[in-house]
Amino acid sequence: xxxxxxxxxxxxxxxxxxxxxxxxxxxxxxxxxxxxxxxxxxxxxxxxxxxxxxxxxxxxxxxxxxxxxxxxxxxxxxxxxxxxxxxxxxxxxxxxxxxxxxxxxxxxxxxxxxxxxxxxxxxxxxxxxxxxxxxxxxxxxxxxxxxxxxxxxxxxxxxxxxxxxxxxxxxxxxxxxxxxxxxxxxxxxxxxxxxxxxxxxxxxxxxxxxxxxxxxxxxxxxxxxxxxxxxxxxxxxxxxxxxxxxxxxxxxxxxxxxxxxxxxxxxxxxxxxxxxxxxxxxxxxxxxxxxxxxxxxxxxxxxxxxxxxxxxxxxxxxxxxxxxxxxxxxxxxxxxxxxxxxxxxxxxxxxxxxxxxxxxxxxxxxxxxxxxxxxxxxxxxxxxxxxxxxxxxxxxxxxxxxxxxxxxxxxxxxxxxxxxxxxxxxxx
Amino acid sequence: xxxxxxxxxxxxxxxxxxxxxxxxxxxxxxxxxxxxxxxxxxxxxxxxxxxxxxxxxxxxxxxxxxxxxxxxxxxxxxxxxxxxxxxxxxxxxxxxxxxxxxxxxxxxxxxxxxxxxxxxxxxxxxxxxxxxxxxxxxxxxxxxxxxxxxxxxxxxxxxxxxxxxxxxxxxxxxxxxxxxxxxxxxxxxxxxxxxxxxxxxxxxxxxxxxxxxxxxxxxxxxxxxxxxxxxxxxxxxxxxxxxxxxxxxxxxxxxxxxxxxxxxxxxxxxxxxxxxxxxxxxxxxxxxxxxxxxxxxxxxxxxxxx
Numbered sequence: 188x189x190x191x192x193x194x195x196x197x198x199x200x201x202x203x204x205x206x207x208x209x210x211x212x213x214x215x216x217x218x219x220x221x222x223x224x225x226x227x228x229x230x231x232x233x234x235x236x237x238x239x240x241x242x243x244x245x246x247x248x249x250x251x252x253x254x255x256x257x258x259x260x261x262x263x264x265x266x267x268x269x270x271x272x273x274x275x276x277x278x279x280x281x282x283x284x285x286x287x288x289x290x291x292x293x294x295x296x297x298x299x300x301x302x303x304x305x306x307x308x309x310x311x312x313x314x315x316x317x318x319x320x321x322x323x324x325x326x327x328x329x330x331x332x333x334x335x336x337x338x339x340x341x342x343x344x345x346x347x348x349x350x351x352x353x354x355x356x357x358x359x360x361x362x363x364x365x366x367x368x369x370x371x372x373x374x375x376x377x378x379x380x381x382x383x384x385x386x387x388x389x390x391x392x393x394x395x396x397x398x399x400x401x402x403x404x405x406x407x408x409x410x411x412x413x414x415x416x417x418x419x420x421x422x423x424x425x426x427x428x429x430x431x432x433x434x435x436x437x438x439x440x441x442x443x444x445x446x447x448x449x450x451x452x453x454x455x456x457x458x459x460x461x462x463x464x465x466x467x468x469x470x471x472x473x474x475x476x477x478x479x480x481x482x483x484x485x486x487x488x489x490x491x492x493x494x495x496x497x498x499x500x501x502x503x504x505x506x507x508x509x510x511x512x513x514x515x516x517x518x519x520x521x522x523x524x525x526x527x528x529x530x531x532x533x534x535x536x537x538x539x540x541x542x543x544x545x546x547x548x549x550x551x552x553x554x555x556x557x558x559x560x561x562x563x564x565x566x567x568x569x570x571x572x573x574x575x576x577x578x579x580x581x582x583x584x585x586x587x588x589x590x591x592x593x594x595x596x597x598x599x600x601x602x603x604x605x606x607x608x609x610x611x612x613x614x615x
Numbered sequence: 616x617x618x619x620x621x622x623x624x625x626x627x628x629x630x631x632x633x634x635x636x637x638x639x640x641x642x643x644x645x646x647x648x649x650x651x652x653x654x655x656x657x658x659x660x661x662x663x664x665x666x667x668x669x670x671x672x673x674x675x676x677x678x679x680x681x682x683x684x685x686x687x688x689x690x691x692x693x694x695x696x697x698x699x700x701x702x703x704x705x706x707x708x709x710x711x712x713x714x715x716x717x718x719x720x721x722x723x724x725x726x727x728x729x730x731x732x733x734x735x736x737x738x739x740x741x742x743x744x745x746x747x748x749x750x751x752x753x754x755x756x757x758x759x760x761x762x763x764x765x766x767x768x769x770x771x772x773x774x775x776x777x778x779x780x781x782x783x784x785x786x787x788x789x790x791x792x793x794x795x796x797x798x799x800x801x802x803x804x805x806x807x808x809x810x811x812x813x814x815x816x817x818x819x820x821x822x823x824x825x826x827x828x829x830x831x832x833x834x835x836x837x838x839x840x841x842x843x844x845x846x847x848x849x850x851x852x853x854x855x856x857x858x859x860x861x862x863x864x865x866x867x868x869x870x871x872x873x874x875x876x877x878x879x880x881x882x883x884x885x886x887x888x889x890x891x892x893x894x895x896x897x898x899x900x901x902x903x904x905x906x907x908x909x910x911x912x913x914x915x916x917x918x919x920x921x
Contacts, residue, residue, distance in 0.1 A: 378846075389812035392727040392749025392787055397811070462728030506706055508726035510747065 188608055189234055190214050194224070196238025196569060200245050201542045202558025211243065213565040216608030221559055236615065238569050241602060244541045245559050246278025246566030248548040249519060251343070251368075251422060251446060251494035254280075254311075257298060258287025263499040263586045265302040265311065268519070271497070271585040272309045273612040275519040276601025278566040279310035281494075281552070284321065285344040291316035291327040293335035300336050308611040309604070310566070312338040312552060314368060317356045321345045326356060329363045338552050341368035343422055346404060348374055353408065357417035366552065368420045371404035371429070372470065381510055383456040383471040391459065393509065398477065401470050402428035409436045409443055418442040420551055423496050425451045425470040427480035434489040444551045446492035449518055449525035450591070451481050452534075458591055464505045464512035465591040468498070482534045491547040493540075495522045499587030517590050520583050523570060524597035531598075569603040569615070576600060618916040622734040622741040625750040626792040634796060638760045641905070641912035647684055648907055658687035661918055662717040665691040667744070668724045673879055673903060674744050674753070678721050681910035687718070687918075705729065706736060713737040718918055722746075727784075740917040748782050754878055755788035757909040759796060761902050762833055765874055770797030775827040775869075776818075777803045777861065778837030778886050779848070781810040785878040786837055790816045803827035805859060807848045824859055831869045835876045836861050836887045852885045862888045866896070874898050 191213040198209040198221070205221070212220040212233065249272060255263040263271075265282075272280045282299060284290035290299065296313045303311035315337035316327045321344065329340060340360055347353040347369070360367050377400040382388050384395025405421055409432060412419040424430060424447045436443040450468060455475050458466035466472060484490040498515025505512055526544065529535045535543065549557045556563040578595045580588040604612040616636050620629075629637075647655055663682040667675050675691065682689040697708060705724075712720065719740045722730050727747030734741040745751040763769050774793050780786045780802055793800050800818040802809065809820055821827050828834060839855060849855045856862075866873065875887075875896045883889045892899060 384811050386812035386815035389810045389815055390787075392747050392784055394748070395810065395812075462731055503704075507704060508724065508732070509728045510726035 188216055190232055191236055192233040193236045193238050193243060196241050196243040198243045199537055199541050200559045201538050202546050203560060206538060213608050216565055218559055218561050218563050218565050220561055241569050241571050244568050245545045247276050247544045247568050248279045249277045249495050250281040250492060250548040250552060252280040252282050252497040253499065254282040255499055256286065256302065262501050265299060266306040267584060267586045269303060269306045269308040271519040271583060273604045274584045276523045276568040276570060276604055277309055277519065278568065278604060278606045279312060281312045281314050283314050283341060283343040284316040289316050289320050291319050293331045296332055296335035296337050309606055314339045314341050316340060317342040317347055318352060323347050323349055323352060326359055329360055329365055333363045333365055339366035339368050341370065343368065343370045346370050346372040346374055350407060354411050354415060357411055357415040361415065361417040366418055366420055368422050369408045370422050371401050371408060373400045373403050376400035381467060382459050383473050385456060385474055387456040387459055396471050398426040398428060398473060401426050402432060405429040405432050409441060412441050412443055421445040423448050423470055424481065424490055425473050425477060427477045430480045430484035430489055437489060444491045446494040447481050447490050448494060448496045449522050450516060452478055453525050454591065462509045463591060464509055465516060465589050467512050467514045468516050469514045485543065486534050491551060493526050493543045495519055499585055500589045501587055505589050517585050517587050520585060521578060521590060521592050523601055524599045527599035565605055565608040567605050568601055570599060571602045572599045574600045623752055623913055624730050624734060624743045626752050626755050626788045631795055637756055637912055637916065638763055640916060641760050641909040644911045645908035653684050654686060656686045657915060658685040658918055661687040663687045663689045663719045664712060664717045665689060666720060666722045668694040671723055677906040678744065678910050681907050682914055685911055685914055709733055709736055713739060719914060742913060745784055749784050750788045751784040752788050753910055754785050755792040757902060757906045758789055758876060759792055760909050761898055761905045762874065766832065769793060772798045772832040773830050774798045774800045774833040774835060775803060775831040776800060776835045777824055777827060779808040779839055780804050780813060781808045782840060783837045789835060790818050794818060801827045805849060825865060825868055828865055828868045831873055833874045833876060834861060834869060838880065839882055839886045856885050860886055861891055863890060876902060
């Protein structure tokens with residue numbers, strides 16, 4: 188295995204507290220040494236990676252991705268999704284269980300991990316189903332799923348409408364040390380809605396989904412976390428009320444964590460004007476007020492994680508009537524620049540952004556080896572903060588093109604992604 | 616004034632001058648329908664496709680008659696007879712239709728925004744004949760025509776729109792249209808039938824139908840969609856009729872020369888008492904008659920640009 192010496196880059200690692208120009212020596216897939224430039228980590232046999240003018244962070248983790256394989260390989264495969272992740276600067280991703288067949292038994296988990304291994308790029312951590320077939324009727328086999336490699340359970344895409352089942356899921360998962368990730372949506376309230384309920388839906392004549400459809404379930408699941416003592420992670424937070432509920436839960440010391448996605452802090456419901464199906468997503472894009480609340484939640488740590496909810500769909504699902512269009516957007520290859528806008532706006536410091544995209548998801552998922560410490564696997568991302576570019580979905584590694592950010596001029600991009608000492612993406 | 620719109624998708628995208636021109640043109644063309652030979656050669660050699668994905672009697676017939684009175688060739692396609700039943704996507708159907716080079720495609724669809732999608736896709740002019748809960752611009756235009764014809768103006772009139780605003784594309788288009796022309800629009804409905812955010816359209820809202828009717832020159836009654844009871848919008852037709860239905864007694868609060876309108880089809884005894892629907896103030900059938908003239912005007916103006 189190659190030895191590398193990364194020189195000249197500003198290392199930003201909240202775990203070790205490092206923020207400065209350092210040299211990182213990589214041997215046998217691991218971080219062998221990390222030291223200031225003066226201390227001569229130079230090793231003649233190592234390949235030099237000149238990261239001058241760029242930042243080096245611990246490998247970024249996207250804990251909410253839909254890889255679509257098995258079942259919908261025409262939208263994305265494990266291989267293309269992993270490649271998109273590598274190009275987006277991620278060294279690890281969690282893939283959701285709503286494949287066909289559903290990842291509700293260990294053979295599917297094993298299949299995903301085998302495929303990911305063959306793809307050989309980023310690390311894949313499968314999230315298994317809460318309920319068999321995502322039907323919300325009976326529990327999946329958490330013990331076996333965990334043994335096969337699942338790191339969490341979620342019926343993402345579907346809410347668990349039955350509070351009793353959710354309670355038992357949280358208790359049962361706790362026994363196996365599995366995290367429960369909740370897709371919070373009251374289906375009775377969201378009903379036939381296709382966008383946020385408010386002034387834009389009133390104008391467009393589209394059926395609305397009230398913010399309460401999400402927040403009510405956030406409240407329910409927080410109460411269930413309190414009842415069961417089980418850790419709860421709330422996926423794709425989009426409303427002001429949800430942020431408030433989570434903030435309150437954290438203040439009371441409950442084991443509740445949360446994520447939001449770049450589209451919730453970058454866009455509002457206005458993006459739906461003109462009936463753009465690429466702006467159709469669940470939960471729906473909300474109001475400017477919700478967006479600001481989400482930003483505040485990120486700033487004060489109420490929202491722990493930025494995850495993309497990368498949801499590939501082909502033109503077959505998107506080039507149709509708005510009501511019929513599938514919901515979801517891809518995000519792996521636009522997450523870094525959109526998130527860096529938060530730094531530019533002063534919402535987060537660069538250090539805090541790295542926490543939200545690396546250390547926090549690692550801790551929530553109980554992954555070991557967090558941060559750029561000697562002995563840890565060499566998972567890292569090099570980012571050029573100054574690189575300006577125009578989003579062109581035709582250049583994406585993802586198989587799908589469903590992004591509302593096409594044509595946006597953005598700044599900041601991953602230029603190198605390394606997983607276990609192997610360069611999986613290199614645009615240096 | 617030159618009319619250079621390619622499509623008629625909603626009222627928002629029409630200017631006051633354009634609306635006036637459409638209404639003026641419709642008034643001129645209205646006379647054709649009372650001739651012994653109800654046909655002029657104006658649009659000979661033009662093709663109008665009526666594409667209706669939702670059931671419709673009034674609007675579809677109205678468009679068809681309008682096109683025929685102008686000598687255009689018309690073809691009507693409905694969802695059940697189209698290749699959609701074979702699983703073809705709407706976009707593919709539309710591309711194939713476009714390949715046959717029609718001049719106008721009239722579309723009704725249950726999904727809001729579908730005419731907008733179509734308009735971006737085809738060269739033919741697109742007329743929205745009703746999309747989901749979004750817009751029904753030709754209905755609003757014919758309503759404005761009918762009121763203007765009777766009252767001589769639209770500006771300053773108090774127009775009460777009563778009933779299920781939330782699910783009504785007619786209401787949305789009429790609110791925008793009448794307000795654009797200077798009328799004072801007021802909405803009255805139970806809160807379940809007023810969509811959150813409706814205030815963005817600028818019309819005041821009340822839950823008290825009597826308050827809305829007070830001093831009204833025009834009362835527009837919306838159809839109660841009986842299938843909506845499943846969405847918990849109201850408890851019973853009986854109670855709806857009692858608190859929100861238009862009755863003779865309630866009518867006393869309106870102006871003496873009040874006009875009653877309804878986009879149809881009506882539920883007698885629910886949102887409107889039969890004696891009002893059939894009474895002297897009712898313009899319901901006048902609306903249907905003007906619908907033909909208005910749609911003739913739109914076809915004429917759209918095709919006149921070429």
